[in-house]
Amino acid sequence: MNPKVKVRLRILAILTTLIWMIVIFRFSMDTGTSSHELSDLCVRIFNKAVYSFTGKDLTISITPEHYALIELFFRKLAHMSIYFVLSINVMIVLFTFNIKMSLKMFISALFCFLYALSDEFHQMFVDGRGASFTDCLIDTSGALLGIIAALILYCILYTLMTKYQKRKGLIKGAYD
Template structure:
């Protein structure tokens, strides 16, 4: 695959991921909550750690609601972690490296998170939260750091293997 195709493909993947995020953010609050509740129920079912047999129903519902809220926040982190990795990869493949790639990637992800929150103002039952932008930014930052660490390890391994051949 030539460089131009590789660059184009990396940005197409970023755009597809942005569309997935947009699609998830476009769900009305009830649909979004229903989706996360089904994930929460699967987590509870898989771990059986939230199941406390001798308590009343109301405290149990509160525990499930709190767990659901936590899972929703972790979903923000996970989705933007992937975005961070995809965006810095696209910048690096496009020839932007080092601190510039790091900064541009982080700003790109923060700006998208902010515009995504603004978009949610127009979705029934949803709203914009600055804390969600921060959580999204933390996810993106983590993804970018992971990418950088893996990139440095790969570069070091590549350098060591080529110096051994000499």
């Protein structure tokens, strides 16, 4: 890859990573009440989707305890999702450096874990919120899934790029 393109990609990837970290921080600033309202909105949208496909209203069909479990599931899925995206961003940054893939994966996982810890620490100071090491582990599991997704995308793009370069006569021998 052209060194100038690599530097531009690195800068862009760092900027998108920082922006995503700010998004996570902003979500952590939500009070317990507004965070609960956002989760409740997601569950209501899910309930409407279930109703349109099955004709069943979850608020009537299941117990309040089970409905609360659905909301908890959406909250934890949100944790996983935002760290899934963060780890992909971090991996893109790391793809612009010439270091071993295993080290890239480790750095990304460690970075996301430490950011999750700092995020949970930050929530200790937000009204109606608290720190949860379990949430930190859920965040990290989302990050690990993101690392896997980034590796799959990297392999696909690398294969396509190599085939393209071979077809254009830029490289010889690989992927006959």
